[in-house]
Amino acid sequence: MADNEAEGSAGETPEGAGPKSKLKLIIAVVAVLLIGGGGATWFFFFRHHGEEVHAEAPVAKPPSFVEVPDMLINLIGGPGERVQYLKVKVVLEVKEEKQAEAIKPSMPRVTDIFQTYLRELRPTDLNGSVGLFRLKEELTRRVNAVIAPIQVNAVLFKEIVVQ
Incomplete structure (x- = not known):
């Protein structure tokens, strides 16, 4: 029986050492990959060059x-x-x-094309910000047609009064 126990304990050591050493190897590889990945991330994304x-x-x-x-x-x-009047700057x-x-x-x-268009407007056409936005867009389109090939970026109102 003593021989069997000696053989059993001797037989467990090589088999027991195998899984433990494989587990340690896997943990070591994972640790190296994590450290290497962290270092690479820092190197490429967070490192600031003084000479840039x-x-x-x-x-x-x-x-x-x-x-x-x-x-x-x-x-x-x-x-x-x-009669209602529109004063525009x-x-x-x-x-x-x-x-x-x-x-x-x-x-x-430009003045002629603006006045021709503005004389066709009704007071209700100028109600609210939507009415003024439409008026700006239409005046921009008309002035760009008159002065082509030069382009106007925007028509800006300095003053607009409906009386």
């Missing part, structure tokens, strides 16, 4: 503005209604100063 030079964004030129002469227009009303926004200078000779044409 960031390219500066080009300085954006401020837009230029072109004043349109003030306009006083009578709005369309129904028969028997009192408008500015055109363009990208560059040279575009602003190119628009100035066409200013009588």
Whole structure:
């Protein structure tokens, strides 16, 4: 019996050492991978170089503005209604100063196209912010058609009064 116990304990050691050493090997490999992955992540994403030079964004030129002469227009009303007037001060926004200078000779044409359109409006067309937004969009579309190939970025209201 003593021989059997000696053989059993001797037989358990090689078999018992195998699974324990495999488990230790797996844990060691996982630890190395985690440490290596953490180091690689830090190296590629979090390390800051002292010598890096960031390219500066080009300085954006401020837009230029072109004043349109003030306009006083009578709005369309129904028969028997009192006459209502629209007073508008408008500015055109363009990208560059040279575009602003190119628009100035066409200013009588721009004023004419604005007045022709504005005379067709009813007071209800200008109600609320939606009415003013539509008016801006329509005036922008019309001025761009008149001064093509130059493009106006926006028509800006300095003053708008319905009386």
